[in-house]
Amino acid sequence: MKFRLALIPAFAVALSATAFSAHADQLADVKARGTLVCGTLTTTEPLGFQDPKTRQIVGFDVDMCEAIAAKLGVKLEHRGLSIEQRIPELASGRVDLVSAALGYTKERAEQVDFTAAHYQVPMRVLVRKADKLDSFAALAGKRVSAVKTSTPEIYARQVLTKSEVLTYQDGPAAFLAFMQDKVDGFVTSHTAGLRYLAETKGEGVYINDALAWEPSALGVKKGEPAMLGAVNKALEELEASGDIDKLWVKWYGPETRFAFAREKKLTPIATFAK
Amino acid sequence: MEDLLLARPGYFALLLHGLGITAKLFAVSWVAALVVASLLTAIRATSSKIAQGVIALFVEYHRNVPGLVQIFVWYFGVPQLLPRDWQRWINRNDGEFLMAAIALTLYAAAYMSEDLRSGLRSVSSGQSQAARSLGFTYTQTMRFILLPQALRNALPALVNQTLALFKATSLAMMIGVAELMHAVRQMENETYRTFEAFIVASICYLAISYLLIYAGSVASKRVAMSKR
Numbered sequence: 001m002k003f004r005l006a007l008i009p010a011f012a013v014a015l016s017a018t019a020f021s022a023h024a025d026q027l028a029d030v031k032a033r034g035t036l037v038c039g040t041l042t043t044t045e046p047l048g049f050q051d052p053k054t055r056q057i058v059g060f061d062v063d064m065c066e067a068i069a070a071k072l073g074v075k076l077e078h079r080g081l082s083i084e085q086r087i088p089e090l091a092s093g094r095v096d097l098v099s100a101a102l103g104y105t106k107e108r109a110e111q112v113d114f115t116a117a118h119y120q121v122p123m124r125v126l127v128r129k130a131d132k133l134d135s136f137a138a139l140a141g142k143r144v145s146a147v148k149t150s151t152p153e154i155y156a157r158q159v160l161t162k163s164e165v166l167t168y169q170d171g172p173a174a175f176l177a178f179m180q181d182k183v184d185g186f187v188t189s190h191t192a193g194l195r196y197l198a199e200t201k202g203e204g205v206y207i208n209d210a211l212a213w214e215p216s217a218l219g220v221k222k223g224e225p226a227m228l229g230a231v232n233k234a235l236e237e238l239e240a241s242g243d244i245d246k247l248w249v250k251w252y253g254p255e256t257r258f259a260f261a262r263e264k265k266l267t268p269i270a271t272f273a274k
Numbered sequence: 275m276e277d278l279l280l281a282r283p284g285y286f287a288l289l290l291h292g293l294g295i296t297a298k299l300f301a302v303s304w305v306a307a308l309v310v311a312s313l314l315t316a317i318r319a320t321s322s323k324i325a326q327g328v329i330a331l332f333v334e335y336h337r338n339v340p341g342l343v344q345i346f347v348w349y350f351g352v353p354q355l356l357p358r359d360w361q362r363w364i365n366r367n368d369g370e371f372l373m374a375a376i377a378l379t380l381y382a383a384a385y386m387s388e389d390l391r392s393g394l395r396s397v398s399s400g401q402s403q404a405a406r407s408l409g410f411t412y413t414q415t416m417r418f419i420l421l422p423q424a425l426r427n428a429l430p431a432l433v434n435q436t437l438a439l440f441k442a443t444s445l446a447m448m449i450g451v452a453e454l455m456h457a458v459r460q461m462e463n464e465t466y467r468t469f470e471a472f473i474v475a476s477i478c479y480l481a482i483s484y485l486l487i488y489a490g491s492v493a494s495k496r497v498a499m500s501k502r
Contacts, residue, residue, distance in 0.1 A: 107464060107465060107466055110466075111466060149459075149463040153463075166370070166450040167450055167456075168448075176350060177350075177450070180350065180353070181361060182369060
């Protein structure tokens, strides 16, 4: 009995210790640990994908992780994530930062905090050249396909209100429906759609207007103001020094098969959170 | 409470719309499947070995290939074999619904024809002999004497197939038919409230399945023969 009683204070100490560590802020944790756990996608070229030679995950998102870790003065611990994992892994604190083609939406902002948007990508509609559909107005009464759960779907429903939006389980299915003439257009982000555009062998073309410019940002766990502030500060410094532009050119520049310019600079996320 | 998923603007209407399409897809495929299954059963009961073989192959294909694959084959595959004009016509006239309905019809018909076949085998041979001796042709015997009895014998099994077909309508979501499951996934995607969305779906499917089971039990009481 004596022995058991003696254990109680020990438990109390242990409990309060865990309670404390749960409340300690994440930035302090990262600094103490000396590593930043940063998650990226692993199958999305050129954001995060496996280099066929080295078998390493490389890409623009990975380089962003590296740059932020360097600014925080810690080492990078890279973590590969699937699309579905991104938000849960961040919310549960298993990763400190997510750099994974994370487009800003109001609903996602209820689950995680977004940093400033470091790049923006236009949403496009891929159509057949022969159909001569050169504006969104021409799509009235027509059908367009999109990937279910994707942000292009959301933008398509918002902008193409006079068109019917058909959604498919993944990109290849939505694109196949377009190629088989089942729909007149395929809604996709400019960058993700480039490989499909190439696949049409000259028969497809983007409508020139953008449905929207989707802001992409890094994600931080909710309620970690110190961490969010530190990452935002790092982004501002990287923008000022031209480092983000350099990374962009490395992965999307004219030398790559994407040849896509980074048109918009770092923008505070509050600009989009209306 | 004010943050219930279905209380959000537009979501109840979205759910009803999805339910409507599910009901339509189910009703069309169910009626068509019953007709096709009856035809298959009647043809298989003839003495033609070739017809029997062809139908056996048809049944095996539908029993052994997942429904999802069958829907993809009908939607992305079969129209490609048709003339260009036909393809365009299908695409412009709700091709997803049409192709999903065809795939589901054949899928359910294959199972139902097996149930009807065993129902038919349980009708005593005297029935057919009596009908023929009264001057009924083969078709008449089938239509007026044998199939109705086979249908009655097979009723419990057919209720099961009906439920299976009803649940299989959710596969049509994969080719863009805006049915119940499609509506539910839409809510889930927009709100990230996965658990609630699937609870809503479960309740809808459960309610309708019970309605179908009830209808089946009423039907079987109606056609029951007095116990001898």
